[in-house]
Each structure stands twice: as C-alpha cells, then as structure tokens.
Amino acid sequence: MKVALDAMGGDHAPAVNIGGAIDALRYYPKMQHLYLVGIKSVLEEECRRQGLDLNDPRVSIVDAPEVIGMAEPGAKTVRKKKNSSINIAMDMVKDGRADAFVSAGNTGGAVAAATLKLRTLPGVDRAGIASALPNEYGICHILDAGANPEAKPEHLVAYAVMGTAFARGVLGVKEPKVGLMSNGEEDEKGTTFTKEAFKLLKQTPGINFVGNVEGRDLFESELDVVLCDGFVGNVMLKSIEATAKAVSKWLKTEIKGNPLRIAGAMLAQGAFRALKEKSSYETYGGSPLLGVNGVVIIAHGSSTALAVRNAIRVGLETVETGVNPRIEAALAAIHPSAPVEAATVTV
Amino acid sequence: MKVALDAMGGDHAPAVNIGGAIDALRYYPKMQHLYLVGIKSVLEEECRRQGLDLNDPRVSIVDAPEVIGMAEPGAKTVRKKKNSSINIAMDMVKDGRADAFVSAGNTGGAVAAATLKLRTLPGVDRAGIASALPNEYGICHILDAGANPEAKPEHLVAYAVMGTAFARGVLGVKEPKVGLMSNGEEDEKGTTFTKEAFKLLKQTPGINFVGNVEGRDLFESELDVVLCDGFVGNVMLKSIEATAKAVSKWLKTEIKGNPLRIAGAMLAQGAFRALKEKSSYETYGGSPLLGVNGVVIIAHGSSTALAVRNAIRVGLETVETGVNPRIEAALAAIHPSAPVEAATVTV
CATH class of the missing domain: 3.40.718.10 (Isopropylmalate Dehydrogenase)
Incomplete structure (x- = not known):
C-alpha cells in the first residue's frame, strides 16, 4: 500500500x-x-x-x-x-x-x-467525516463531523451504511450499533430532519439501527456509529474536546493552589497520563472521509x-x-x- | 416575592x-x-x-x-x-x-x-431556555437549551435581546457579549440558518454581538450568551455534561488501579471537590425560560x-x-x- x-x-x-x-x-x-x-x-x-x-x-x-x-x-x-x-x-x-x-x-x-x-x-450523494470518540466499550464514530453541515435525511442513511462498513472493516465490529443523535432517546423526539432520518433508517436493511441517542450515550452506551448532520457533529465534537480540556485545566489550577494537593497529584500522575492517552485524538489519529x-x-x-x-x-x-468496496456493495x-x-x- | x-x-x-x-x-x-x-x-x-x-x-x-x-x-x-x-x-x-x-x-x-x-x-415569537455553563470568566448562558428545537433566524434575534437582559439583570454584566454557535469562527462559516441569523444579529441594536463562536469559546472566551437553536443547544449541553462526567469517571478508574495513585488522589481530593462545585449545575440551579x-x-x-x-x-x-420588563423595553x-x-x- x-x-x-x-x-x-x-x-x-x-x-x-x-x-x-x-x-x-x-x-x-x-x-x-x-x-x-x-x-x-x-x-x-x-x-x-x-x-x-x-x-x-x-x-x-x-x-x-x-x-x-x-x-x-x-x-x-x-x-x-x-x-x-x-x-x-x-x-x-x-x-x-x-x-x-x-x-x-x-x-x-x-x-x-x-x-x-x-x-x-x-x-x-455527500461524503461524511467519521470522527472517533473513545467510550467505555471501545470507540464510537461520529458521522458526520463536519463535511456536510446541511445534510438531508437520506444522506444520513448513506452515512449509516458507510459507518457500518468502516466499523466492520477497520474495527472488526460484527454488528455495529448505529444511533441517531437527537434531543432525547424516545422515538418521537427530534426535529423534522431527524424524524425523517429516523423513519428512513428504520427501513434501511443491513444496518443495526438502535434509534435516537443523546449525549450520555456517547460515553455510556455500546454504540459504534452516531449519525448527525455535519453542523451538529462539528459543534458537538468541538464542545466535547473543549470540555475535556477545561476539566483538566481546572483540576490543575485547583491542585496548584495547595502543596498537599501537588504532592497528591504527583502520586496520581500515572492516572492523569492514562486518561490523556485514552481521551486523546492522538491515539486515534485520523478520521476517514467516507x-x-x-x-x-x-x-x-x-x-x-x-x-x-x-x-x-x-x-x-x-x-x-x-x-470502500464494502460500502459500494452495501449501497448496491x-x-x-x-x-x-x-x-x-x-x- | x-x-x-x-x-x-x-x-x-x-x-x-x-x-x-x-x-x-x-x-x-x-x-x-x-x-x-x-x-x-x-x-x-x-x-x-x-x-x-x-x-x-x-x-x-x-x-x-x-x-x-x-x-x-x-x-x-x-x-x-x-x-x-x-x-x-x-x-x-x-x-x-x-x-x-x-x-x-x-x-x-x-x-x-x-x-x-x-x-x-x-x-x-418563541420562548427559549438559557442554561448556565461556567467558564474562566464567569458564567456563559446557552440559549436556547431545548425549548425551541427548530428555531428560525429571527428567534435568535429575540434570544440575543433576552439573554442580554438576563445577563444585565441577574448577573450584573454591563455589556453582555453575545456569540452565535457555528462550525467555525470566521464570519462566512455556518449553515443557511446561522448565516441568516448572523446577518440579522449584526443589524440588531442594543446587543453586543461578537460574531460566530465554537466549542472552545464556551470555556476560553469572555462570552455571556451563546445563541443556537434548541436542538443544537440541547445536544451540546448534554454532550458537555456527559464529557465532564466521563473524564471524572475515567480518572477515578485509573486512580483505583494503583495504591500510590489512591494515596495521591486522597491528598488532592480538595481539588476534585472544588472542580465538582465549579462545574456542577447544582451551583447554578435553574435555567430561566425567557x-x-x-x-x-x-x-x-x-x-x-x-x-x-x-x-x-x-x-x-x-x-x-x-x-421581563427589561426584555419588553428592549424588544419594543x-x-x-x-x-x-x-x-x-x-x-
């Protein structure tokens, strides 16, 4: 290669x-x-x-x-x-x-x-970026992370198929779980856009669509692919990154204010390092444009x-x-x- | 009262x-x-x-x-x-x-x-929920946090005015800085919806509109109000909350794996407590439906x-x-x- x-x-x-x-x-x-x-x-x-x-x-x-x-x-x-x-x-x-x-x-x-x-x-019709987010079960991909900010419901169907092919191929997940980002987990939650996408995804063969998901599912649920338009994906991923950074920074500021805490933080630094590695995009490296x-x-x-x-x-x-051959076969x-x-x- | x-x-x-x-x-x-x-x-x-x-x-x-x-x-x-x-x-x-x-x-x-x-x-035309998010400078309010998932650009103009009135009244901020959540800070970034809102906000008197903002600005910029439709606000806030929770949880898991780290964490626990207090919605309590x-x-x-x-x-x-009288006067x-x-x- x-x-x-x-x-x-x-x-x-x-x-x-x-x-x-x-x-x-x-x-x-x-x-x-x-x-x-x-x-x-x-x-x-x-x-x-x-x-x-x-x-x-x-x-x-x-x-x-x-x-x-x-x-x-x-x-x-x-x-x-x-x-x-x-x-x-x-x-x-x-x-x-x-x-x-x-x-x-x-x-x-x-x-x-x-x-x-x-x-x-x-x-x-439109390509989408699949961005990796580590969770308790492995890695969840947000699709689309920003290539297509004004996606149509049918674009999300292709994203579901493409995300499934990627998770099967690169991550070796047999039946990737695909969720739709919404403002609540109930089937009836969402906007006109997500409701239409929900309906189409329910009818799409060859994917394991688990329905609407929300923020906490990104980390606490066994999900492989989370679908959204590129605007929402971009805003969400940047907010997640900023939050992780802010939490670490605040903790460091609090620790520096007190010698005992500094000593404690030194003893616990392996944990901070492990967390950084687990949560860093460095570990995942790149997002495929599917x-x-x-x-x-x-x-x-x-x-x-x-x-x-x-x-x-x-x-x-x-x-x-x-x-890509997997995506073509699945879409065909x-x-x-x-x-x-x-x-x-x-x- | x-x-x-x-x-x-x-x-x-x-x-x-x-x-x-x-x-x-x-x-x-x-x-x-x-x-x-x-x-x-x-x-x-x-x-x-x-x-x-x-x-x-x-x-x-x-x-x-x-x-x-x-x-x-x-x-x-x-x-x-x-x-x-x-x-x-x-x-x-x-x-x-x-x-x-x-x-x-x-x-x-x-x-x-x-x-x-x-x-x-x-x-x-439509009410919006202003949800507090702590940042380095104080508190930033996300408006709308979910009352109006399919907002129109003109709704965001009213949100800007209402958020400004709330920040002036309750938080005592003289000239609240109002940003528009987008997928990049440049003026031309965004969707049809945010671009139209941007144009209207630029022309709105009585607000201090600072333009497009993104995830990191929520924590690192001096912002008082961040505007978005209720779907984006809801997804964003839930993702932020879930991230903060996941980061703390992972850190605890890493700490528990090693006695030295446990000792360290005990010494540094005041920092964890301070962080929890700073980042918790408990401290802010409630979001006004404006x-x-x-x-x-x-x-x-x-x-x-x-x-x-x-x-x-x-x-x-x-x-x-x-x-509310401030909002009425400003809108009038x-x-x-x-x-x-x-x-x-x-x-």
Whole structure:
C-alpha cells in the first residue's frame, strides 16, 4: 500500500508530519511507499533535521510549491492553488499512484479536493467525516463531523451504511450499533430532519439501527456509529474536546493552589497520563472521509507526530480491509439501480 | 416575592424539593412566600420527615393531585393532566398569586404549560431556555437549551435581546457579549440558518454581538450568551455534561488501579471537590425560560436539594432585577410596532 501524506498540513507542519512519517516507516511494514507531498526544499531540510533518510527506497518527496493555510477558506483555495500539497497528494490517489491520502491540514480544503477529484462512490450523494470518540466499550464514530453541515435525511442513511462498513472493516465490529443523535432517546423526539432520518433508517436493511441517542450515550452506551448532520457533529465534537480540556485545566489550577494537593497529584500522575492517552485524538489519529472514491484520512489540525503516524495507520487499515468496496456493495444492495460495477464487487 | 415550586418535579422528588425549600426559606429572606405544589398527603409526609414546619407563615402546600412523570411526553400530558403540579403552579403565576414558577420536573411539560398559560411577551415569537455553563470568566448562558428545537433566524434575534437582559439583570454584566454557535469562527462559516441569523444579529441594536463562536469559546472566551437553536443547544449541553462526567469517571478508574495513585488522589481530593462545585449545575440551579409573560425557572431533572434551592434563588433574582420588563423595553425599542404598553415600561 502506498500513502500520499500532505506534509505541509496542520498547525505544526512540517515537523509533526516528518516525525509521524519516520515512525510510520518503522512500524508499518505493509506500507510499501510513503510520498511526502509539499515544498521540496522545506521538506528536505526537515527530513535532514529529524534524520529521515531520503535514500530509503520506501520514501520520496513530491514537490508541491503551494500551501493551503489552516485559516484560508478551504473549498475556494483548493480551486485556486492547483499546486498545493492537498491537491497534488489527492491527484496521486485519483490516478492510482497512491492508495490513501492523509492530511492534518485545512479540512475544508481536503474535503473539497476529495469531492472534486475523486468524486463520490455510486449511491453516495455527500461524503461524511467519521470522527472517533473513545467510550467505555471501545470507540464510537461520529458521522458526520463536519463535511456536510446541511445534510438531508437520506444522506444520513448513506452515512449509516458507510459507518457500518468502516466499523466492520477497520474495527472488526460484527454488528455495529448505529444511533441517531437527537434531543432525547424516545422515538418521537427530534426535529423534522431527524424524524425523517429516523423513519428512513428504520427501513434501511443491513444496518443495526438502535434509534435516537443523546449525549450520555456517547460515553455510556455500546454504540459504534452516531449519525448527525455535519453542523451538529462539528459543534458537538468541538464542545466535547473543549470540555475535556477545561476539566483538566481546572483540576490543575485547583491542585496548584495547595502543596498537599501537588504532592497528591504527583502520586496520581500515572492516572492523569492514562486518561490523556485514552481521551486523546492522538491515539486515534485520523478520521476517514467516507463516501469518496478513494481513501482519504483527515487528521486533527493540531496533530502531533503520534497523531500523524496513527492517521497513516488508519489509512492503511481502511485500504487493507476494503472499506470502500464494502460500502459500494452495501449501497448496491440497498439501491439495486446503482451501477452494475458496484453491485458486482465482492467483499 | 412569592414562589410556586413544583414539589413533585424531578428524578428525586419530592425529597430534594422539600430539602431545597427548607434552605431557601432559611437563606432568602426576600422570599415572602413559598408554595409547595403537589400531592398534599405526600408533601405533608415529606415535610414532617425533613422537619419543614408547616406552621411557618411563609410556606404552604397547594394540593395538585396529578403528577407529570419525567418520561411522559410533556406537551401532550400538560393538556391532559389539568390538575398536575406543573399546571397548578403555572396557574398561580398566571393569576398573580406567585411571582415565579420553579420546577425540576418534565421540561417539555413546563415549557408547554408556560407557553399555553402565560403566553409570550410582546415581540417574542418563541420562548427559549438559557442554561448556565461556567467558564474562566464567569458564567456563559446557552440559549436556547431545548425549548425551541427548530428555531428560525429571527428567534435568535429575540434570544440575543433576552439573554442580554438576563445577563444585565441577574448577573450584573454591563455589556453582555453575545456569540452565535457555528462550525467555525470566521464570519462566512455556518449553515443557511446561522448565516441568516448572523446577518440579522449584526443589524440588531442594543446587543453586543461578537460574531460566530465554537466549542472552545464556551470555556476560553469572555462570552455571556451563546445563541443556537434548541436542538443544537440541547445536544451540546448534554454532550458537555456527559464529557465532564466521563473524564471524572475515567480518572477515578485509573486512580483505583494503583495504591500510590489512591494515596495521591486522597491528598488532592480538595481539588476534585472544588472542580465538582465549579462545574456542577447544582451551583447554578435553574435555567430561566425567557420570553414568556412570567418568571419560569427550569431546574435539571436530577437536581439535588442544593440545585432546587439555587433554582429558587435564580427565580427571585429574575423577578427582583426586572428581567421581563427589561426584555419588553428592549424588544419594543427594536420593534416600534409592538404594543404601546410594552414600549412604556421603564427599567
């Protein structure tokens, strides 16, 4: 498997991308080649600094003279900066030179480039980002985390099918439980949008739809996929991240106010470390953009080297377990009118 | 000031309501009378058990033979159970026997009863719940927390005005900062709904609109009011509460796995306690339902006695600082076509 890494993407680029690349080359022998896409001179300098040997036949730099900044309007900039690392790395997936695209860069840019260049899979109207959230039972994916802020009810049906395929493939969950985010667990709760989605999901074959869920279910229930429009998913995930950060910060402030507490916190620090690891996006690394005709992994903008490495891992696993063929087969079974080539894929 | 307390409302009713009543009678001398509304025999028994002296001239029981359960569909049940504690307590506000309604009961029921019986204020189309969230600078209110799941952009304008009046009155903030929850801070971010609301809010006089905000701003920015539709507010608040709970729980699990950590946690336990107090809804107590013609405070379903007591305090402060006259005056200034009696209110 070959990976195209947007080496200029993210708040801490290119350092974390090169750091992540070094570890990925060491730990993932199944990765046959890693393309570092970005400004050649900058990447060469960073590789030298971190000791990434460019004579290694498994790695090479692909020059992309332009960069899409984190704060730029992604979709617009992708159309302007044809030679940006996002566009050039996506082209490599499009023409088969790479099997997966990985970026911690501008999310809007990556989504737009993926949609424009790779197009959606047969039966998929809009792509969605599946973002991992750890819970008591494992990992729950929020879908969509922001690719499609104004989703239609039928988009959520495709998300349910795609999330199920991803959880089966990459996470090995046999019958992934799919919930619909709502303002209460009762069947009749929700808006016109969620009620219509609820009705459609109830009728969708091949998914294990468990009904409406709410905030606490994200952590306390055995759920694999939680569906919502991209606006709600984005707001919810950012609020969750901010809450975890605020709770830790307040606790640290309280602890620092008193020497006994400081001593206590030192004794208990292993617990804080374990919590951070369990709850950090670094551990999960990247969120797949599901529904495009290619493997696209979007990592957190503030990714560390560990997060980039894990995003590469998610990319490899998504390719290896055939998530996209699974999605095509599942959607073809639901929409028999979908193109024949999709229906004949076996998984 | 006189308060009508739905003494049968909440997961732990009537115990927490009577407990909260006892403390409110002790700590809030400005409260001239507290009506305990509910099944008379049940309340008498609970008052006896907790030592609430029913010979106290400041307190009395108002019999309401029916109860609306927490899991019942609120809006429907309010129409059926005419003699429920929610309906009878709301009637007392309607006919002026009480100045404020307080309930930890069925939220949908309380909102429906308030809207049906009290009606909305002139210039208000839909009421909204303002829910308190502690941040580094004080308290930020999320508006709407769930009364109006499918809000229209113009509803958010009224929410901005009402939230400003509440923050000025009850919290004493001179120029409350009002943000619009979106999927990014840039002006152009959002959905059709939030973009239209953004445009209207920019043009609204008398509010300090600071633009789009996102999750982290809830905790790290100096914000007083954050606007969203009731679906997003509800999902967001429940996710935030669940995250804080999950983080604490995981930390405890990690601590229990190791004797040194247990010792450390004991030394640092004051910090955990302080954090719990800072982040708990008990401290804030109740969320005002803004926009109805009367003071209505909605407390968390799992309220403790402390939360009920604080909900009563919020009710008293909302009456005392004239939040509703402030709202009427502010809206009358924006909509000169509103009824004359609203425009002549001075605050």
